[in-house]
Amino acid sequence: xxxxxxxxxxNVGLAGLGAVGAGPLLNACATSTSTGAVTQxxxxxxxxxxxxxxxxxxxxxxxxxxxxxxxxxxASVNTVASETFRTQLPSYLTSANPPDTxxxxxxxxxxxxxxxxxxxxxxxxxxxxxxxSDAFRTLSGDGRGKQIFVPTTYYWWGMxxxxxxxxxxxxxxxxxxxxxxxxxxxxxxKGIAPIGLGAGGNTPWIASGWFDYLDIRINxxxxxxxxxxxxxxxxxxKVKNVFATWKEALPYFDPNGTAVAFQDATTSLLQGNTGMxxxxxxxxxxxxxxxxxxxxxxxxxxxxxxxxxxxxxxxxGFFASARTPRRAQxxxxxxxxxxxxxxxxxxxxxxxxxxxxxxxxxxxxxxLVTKGRKLLQDAKELTQFFNRDSSDALQPTADAALVxxxxxxxxxxxxxxxxxxxxxxIWNA
Amino acid sequence: MATLTASPTVAPPPNRARxxxxxxxxxxxxxxxxxxxxxxxxWVFWPALQGFWLSLTNWDGVSAPGFxxxxxxxxxxxxxxxxxxxxxxxxxxxLFGGLxxxxxxxxxxxxxxxxxxxxxxxxxxxxxxxxxLVATSLIWQALxxxxxxxxxxxxxxxxxxWQHAWLADPDTALYAVLVPALWRQVGYVMVLYLAGLKGIDxxxxxxxxxxxxxxxxxxxxVTWPQLRSVxxxxxxxxxxxxxxxxxxVWAMTKGGPYHSSELLSTYMYSTAxxxxxxxxxxxxxxxxxxxxxxVIVAYLVRAFREDDS
Numbered sequence: 117x118x119x120x121x122x123x124x125x126x127n128v129g130l131a132g133l134g135a136v137g138a139g140p141l142l143n144a145c146a147t148s149t150s151t152g153a154v155t156q157x158x159x160x161x162x163x164x165x166x167x168x169x170x171x172x173x174x175x176x177x178x179x180x181x182x183x184x185x186x187x188x189x190x191a192s193v194n195t196v197a198s199e200t201f202r203t204q205l206p207s208y209l210t211s212a213n214p215p216d217t218x219x220x221x222x223x224x225x226x227x228x229x230x231x232x233x234x235x236x237x238x239x240x241x242x243x244x245x246x247x248x249s250d251a252f253r254t255l256s257g258d259g260r261g262k263q264i265f266v267p268t269t270y271y272w273w274g275m276x277x278x279x280x281x282x283x284x285x286x287x288x289x290x291x292x293x294x295x296x297x298x299x300x301x302x303x304x305x306k307g308i309a310p311i312g313l314g315a316g317g318n319t320p321w322i323a324s325g326w327f328d329y330l331d332i333r334i335n336x337x338x339x340x341x342x343x344x345x346x347x348x349x350x351x352x353x354k355v356k357n358v359f360a361t362w363k364e365a366l367p368y369f370d371p372n373g374t375a376v377a378f379q380d381a382t383t384s385l386l387q388g389n390t391g392m393x394x395x396x397x398x399x400x401x402x403x404x405x406x407x408x409x410x411x412x413x414x415x416x417x418x419x420x421x422x423x424x425x426x427x428x429x430x431x432x433g434f435f436a437s438a439r440t441p442r443r444a445q446x447x448x449x450x451x452x453x454x455x456x457x458x459x460x461x462x463x464x465x466x467x468x469x470x471x472x473x474x475x476x477x478x479x480x481x482x483x484l485v486t487k488g489r490k491l492l493q494d495a496k497e498l499t500q501f502f503n504r505d506s507s508d509a510l511q512p513t514a515d516a517a518l519v520x521x522x523x524x525x526x527x528x529x530x531x532x533x534x535x536x537x538x539x540x541x542i543w544n545a
Numbered sequence: 546m547a548t549l550t551a552s553p554t555v556a557p558p559p560n561r562a563r564x565x566x567x568x569x570x571x572x573x574x575x576x577x578x579x580x581x582x583x584x585x586x587x588w589v590f591w592p593a594l595q596g597f598w599l600s601l602t603n604w605d606g607v608s609a610p611g612f613x614x615x616x617x618x619x620x621x622x623x624x625x626x627x628x629x630x631x632x633x634x635x636x637x638x639x640l641f642g643g644l645x646x647x648x649x650x651x652x653x654x655x656x657x658x659x660x661x662x663x664x665x666x667x668x669x670x671x672x673x674x675x676x677x678l679v680a681t682s683l684i685w686q687a688l689x690x691x692x693x694x695x696x697x698x699x700x701x702x703x704x705x706x707w708q709h710a711w712l713a714d715p716d717t718a719l720y721a722v723l724v725p726a727l728w729r730q731v732g733y734v735m736v737l738y739l740a741g742l743k744g745i746d747x748x749x750x751x752x753x754x755x756x757x758x759x760x761x762x763x764x765x766x767v768t769w770p771q772l773r774s775v776x777x778x779x780x781x782x783x784x785x786x787x788x789x790x791x792x793x794v795w796a797m798t799k800g801g802p803y804h805s806s807e808l809l810s811t812y813m814y815s816t817a818x819x820x821x822x823x824x825x826x827x828x829x830x831x832x833x834x835x836x837x838x839x840v841i842v843a844y845l846v847r848a849f850r851e852d853d854s
Contacts, residue, residue, distance in 0.1 A: 203818040206606040232607055316713050317686070320801060372691040374802060375710035380690075509820045516803040523715070523802070534625075545605060545822045 161191040161445045163434075164208065164215035166201035171401055175466035176219070182461045183452050189445035191217075202508060209234045209437055216440040217449065221432050222255045222265045223504040224345070230258035236436035236443070239263045241450040247475055248454075251498055255431060266450045267433035268459055269470040271397040272488040273325055273501075274413030281388045289414035293333075293361070296417040300368035303391040311365065312390030313373030314381025315522070320515035322378045324502035325394050327518055328428060330358045333419040337426035337497040344506035346543040350517075350536040356528065361419065363525050374519050386411075396430065396501075397469040397488060411484065415491060426497035430504055431473065509545070513538040599827035606823050617828035627829070630800075630807040633719055634836075637790060637808055640720075642783040644727055649734025649779070654764075656735070657742045671736055673729040682796035685725040686712065689797075715805030718798050722806050726793045730786065734779055741775030742768070777848050781841050788837045809833050 167176050173195055184190045194215065196204070208214050209229060220226065229235050235258070242253070242263045256265035275289075282288065285306055290296040300310040315323040331340045335354050342348045343355065370381070370390050378395060385393045386407055393399070394416065400408055418425070434453060436446045452458045456477035463472060468480030471489050479485045492498065503511040517535040521528060600617055602610035621627050652670060656663050673681065688694045689711040696708045711721040745768065753767050791810040794800060800807035800815060809829060817826035 206821070210607060229607065234607070316710070318799065320799075372710060372713075375691045375713035509822075512815060512819050515801065519801065520803040523713075538626075541822070542820055545603070545820065545825075 159442070161189060161217060161442055161449045162215040163191050163193045163217050163219070163449075164201070165193050165195045165219045166198040167219055168195055168197050169401055171467045175462050178465035179453065179458060179462045182458065183449060186452070189442075189448045191445075191449050212439075214437040214439050216442055216446050217434050217436045219432065220265075220435055221430065221500070221504050222267065223500060224507045226264060226435060227258050228507075230260075230262065230264045234438055235264045236438050236440060236446065237262050237264065238266055238436065238447070238450055240447055241266055241454060244451050245454050245474075248473065249475065252431065252473055255500075256433075265433055265435045266454055267431045267473040268453050268462065269433070270429050270431040270473055270492070271470050272492050273329070273394065273396045273416070273428040273430075274488065274491065275392050275394050275416055276385065276399065276411060276413045277392045278386065278388065278407075278410050279412045280410050281391070284388075285391075289412075290417055292421075293417045293419045297364060297368075300365065300391075304368055308391050309370035309372075309384075309389065310368040310391045311373075312370050312381045312385050312393040313522070314376060314378030314393070314395070315373055315515075315519055316375040317377030317380070319377045319379075320374075320519050321503065321511055322381075322395065323374075323518040323522065324511070324514050325396070325428070326362065327358065327514065328499060328502055328505075329394065329416040330362055330419070331355070332426040332428075332497075332499055333416065333423060334358055334361060336423045337499055340426075340499060341505055344502065344510070346539070350539060351529075351532040356532060359521060359525070359528050359532075362521070363528075366522065366525055369522065374522055396428075397484075400469040400484075401467050408482075408484070413484070413487070424496040425494070426499055427492055427495040428501055429492045429495070429498040430501045432470075433473070507542070509542045510539060513542065596827050596830055599824055600831045602824040602827075603822075604824045604827075605821050610824065613824065617825045620825065621828060621832065626804050626807060626812060627809075629804060630809050630812040631832075633807060634788065634809045636719065637723065638784065638787045640723055641726055641730065641787045641790065645730040645734045645783055646779055648727070648731040650738050652731065652735040653738035653742055654768075657739060667735075667739070671732040674733045674736075676729075678726075678729060678792045679796045681725055681729065682793050686797050689721055712798050713802055715802050718802060718806040722794050722797050725797075726790055730783070734783070737775060737779055737782070738772070741772045745771045773848070777844060780844055784840045785837055788833055809836075 163176070163180060165173075165176050167173055176195075177193055180191045180193050205218070205220075208218070226235065239262065242248075242256070245253075245266075248267075252267050253263070256263050256267055258264045277289070285303065285308070287299055287302055290299045303310040313322065313326075315321075328340065331343070334357060335343075339348065339354065343350070343352070349355075370384070372384075373381070376384070378399065381390070381393055382395070382399050382403060384390045386403060400411070403411070415427070434450060436450070440446050453462075454474060456472070456474045459472035459474050459477040463470060463477075463480055468482065469485060469488075471479050471485065471492070479489060499505055502514055513535055516538070517531050520531050524531075599610060601612060601614060603613050603616075604610035656667050656670075690696075691708075691710050695711065699705070699707045709717060711717050749767050749771070750763060753763050758766065789810055790808060791814065794806055794808055794811050795814065798806045800811040804812075810833065813826050813829040813833065816829060817823050820826075
């Protein structure tokens with residue numbers, strides 16, 4: 117009894133020392149608590165997940181259940197609200213006893229962590245992924261020859277509309293920018309707001325979809341990547357040109373575009389108050405199932421036929437902490453999520469609008485998804501999305517610039533100057 | 546008057562025996578003092594000092610912090626977003642603080658007398674304080690929607706030209722966010738003043754009335770001076786509350802559209818957790834601390850000086 121208590125006190129003392137020692141490392145993040153480093157090689161692989169939407173949460177839980185039912189290593193999911201996840205990610209990765217694996221996307225943020233040696237090399241997992249396309253392989257590398265990411269699903273962006281409404285209005289999907297503007301004009305003549313947006317409320321980032329697409333259609337994907345990586349400038353005349361084209365379509369935007377969030381913009385589209393909406397396939401998560409059969413999309417109109425066609429295909433998947441004590445189990449889990457069976461299981465349990473990264477895996481097979489998969493397969497190049505191709509830190513600078521442009525397009529020169537100086541602060545940080 | 550009340554507090558010089566007795570503090574008492582101080586020091590003072598140290602670095606949350614001296618503070622001077630968010634914070638301090646103090650005092654004066662239904666009104670005005678401000682913000686966000694209640698009411702009154710995307714327009718966003726914050730704070734300040742008013746000796750009013758004081762004179766020469774201690778509490782509360790106002794703004798606009806409703810607190814948060822510039826964000830935190838501390842200390846020093854004279 118007394119020994120027990122003494123040991124307890126000693127442990128408390130050690131934990132206290134640990135906390136003091138870790139204090140300067142973790143610093144002012146008062147929310148990051150340091151637990152004593154319990155090195156455990158057994159136990160379940162912890163999956164820190166930011167998929168908190170009900171449908172996605174069900175899907176990842178089904179995936180982990182499928183993994184556990186194999187009677188090998190086991191895993192357990194810990195779902196965290198995505199904002200918390202994002203802000204706490206640095207604390208997770210630098211803590212002494214971090215979660216083993218994380219849901220995330222490839223991009224500059226991950227390469228940055230890899231550079232600091234915080235991420236697990238998953239090259240052994242990639243040896244079982246020979247059938248994956250080179251695009252995914254390159255995307256999942258850290259740029260210095262190490263694989264740090266395992267992609268599992270991706271999705272597409274498109275100009276979504278309702279088939280029945282287009283039939284009712286007697287219009288057809290446009291094939292290029294000129295036809296697109298003509299379509300907008302026709303719809304406006306019928307008293308409909310032609311283009312919905314949804315860049316208000318808490319989703320100003322939606323506007324970046326327009327910027328991305330116009331830039332990759334006009335200046336091409338390589339320029340776009342250079343721009344977002346800080347190798348080109350936002351006050352470049354080529355960028356100004358993007359906004360000049362955007363301005364042609366601006367009169368056709370829903371006047372409430374910067375006032376409502378994308379969920380409300382989706383409702384407006386489905387009710388027929390707006391004609392079209394440039395958005396990712398994820399919007400289907402918040403749409404009623406019975407209407408989905410009536411939803412179709414067309415490719416973002418081609419502006420310059422000389423520019424190789426690029427599409428946005430944001431990819432999601434997993435990475436692992438370099439400090440995991442369960443390397444073998446993590447590797448086993450990653451090999452499972454990369455299999456066709458694992459991805460099919462995930463998609464069956466999700467809303468079914470995501471595509472599997474494993475080329476041998478079946479998608480949900482709906483008309484919409486088949487069309488989406490073909491769109492991305494036919495593309496010469498894939499981009500991710502603004503924050504994924506740049507960083508989450510750069511995203512707010514885009515939100516400020518783009519929403520301001522939509523509201524006051526004539527201030528474009530000062531908008532671009534401000535954007536460049538805001539972006540430089542992020543790049544130089 | 547002041548000298549009369551002050552004189553009894555001047556204690557006679559204690560004799561030696563008593564002083565020795567006082568020096569021996571029981572160990573239990575010592576433990577009760579030292580343990581909380583240690584906890585406070587570890588969880589409050591130490592992180593605060595860390596914050597000051599971080600403001601002198603370029604920490605990004607992951608790498609080891611690099612010392613940059615006063616570089617972050619230098620950058621603040623040239624940062625247009627810092628300037629506009631500081632200006633917005635000043636507007637917020639004046640409107641949020643001023644209106645909630647005036648409104649709270651007015652309501653307290655109105656509701657101080659007991660009567661039928663007064664309890665109901667007090668409770669109704671205090672209710673907003675009970676709700677979570679984030680939940681409140683979500684409701685107000687719905688009211689402010691382009692097709693929300695506010696615009697519908699304006700339309701119903703034939704004021705279509707007044708209809709507005711309240712939170713999306715940079716000219717109205719800050720004020721639209723201020724209203725729910727105020728809606729909550731007025732009830733809180735009212736309760737503080739009600740407590741203060743209850744503490745005033747009614748004979749003072751009787752004496753004033755006998756001397757022929759009118760309502761305004763009673764307020765000016767009896768109520769207001771008697772409320773001085775409450776005033777300092779209210780001032781501290783509203784200065785601190787307005788400088789830390791964050792949840793309502795973040796939940797409704799995140800400081801947007803394009804920084805038009807940005808306060809120092811939201812700018813600090815987005816710099817820290819979106820831009821991942823924790824060093825610069827710590828410099829912003831230091832500025833907020835100095836502002837809050839400065840205003841309150843200046844007031845308290847003045848208040849004590851008035852008491853002494």
